[in-house]
Amino acid sequence: MNLVESLRAHRRLAIVRGKDPAAALRTVRTLAEEGITAVEVSLTTADALSVIRQARTELGPGALLGAGTVRSAADAERAVDAGASYLVTPALVDGLEPFGTPVLMGALIELALARGADAIKLFPGSLGGPGYLRALRDPFPEVPFVPVGGVDAQAARDYLDRGALAVGVGSPLVGDAADGGDLDQLRARAAVFRRVAAGETP
Known part of the structure; x- marks a missing residue:
């Protein structure tokens, strides 16, 4: 699985964020059925890790199913354990290299916060x-x-x-x-x- 190549080819990444885990899972499932090949489940979603875990079971090991709003290495570890095959951060996050998982990383905001802003x-x-x-x-x-x-x-x-x-x-x-x-x-x-x-x- 090459995240960059997939994004370059399909030019879209669906982001699922919601307050209802069952609805979030239905959304992931429907997106996959409609040919949206890369789906990110934000960790701000209610019971996000369970959503990722169940979606991975349903969609199989080859699905481009990621975890978003990853703000720490601990977030990343939990997401990967749940079945995320890539990580998306809203800003710079250290310590993600050991997971060997593709990362789409934001910048600046988290760095400023870490420096006491x-x-x-x-x-x-x-x-x-x-x-x-x-x-x-x-x-x-x-x-x-x-x-x-x-x-x-x-x-x-x-x-x-x-x-x-x-x-x-x-x-x-x-x-x-x-x-x-x-x-x-x-x-x-x-x-x-x-x-x-x-x-x-x-």
Whole structure:
């Protein structure tokens, strides 16, 4: 089994994440029946290891059945023991080499947390937008994110609605005030962002 070759050939990886183990297993089964060759069961799924174990039994040893949201070597060990044939991490994770299992690894966020970050600066926020933050909330529900870069009033509202701890705002708020610009306009912009932070319409 070569994960990279499979992904290159099929260009899709189904990610199963849910609160109902039976429904998650049905989903894996249905995806396989529909020709989705690579399926990842996130470890945030209820009773994820049992889902992986049962799916492996049903789909056989050749199925591309992986475990996602692997955040530690201990997670990896449990997932491989349950039958995962590849691992997907949301960020950098050390200690996965001994398992001899293909790894699709995320980057940066876990490294920052390991180095003592109290919150994560999501920069440039404009690159992925509020949708990127929404996607990060599933594997990192407890991590406080602060999007920075290209955050106007509407984007700020969208980020906050999607669970951002706060937003870092530069020129859409400050404008040219720090270069001697009109302070009344700065006050007006500040009022807009205050309303946004309070959950009101920009």
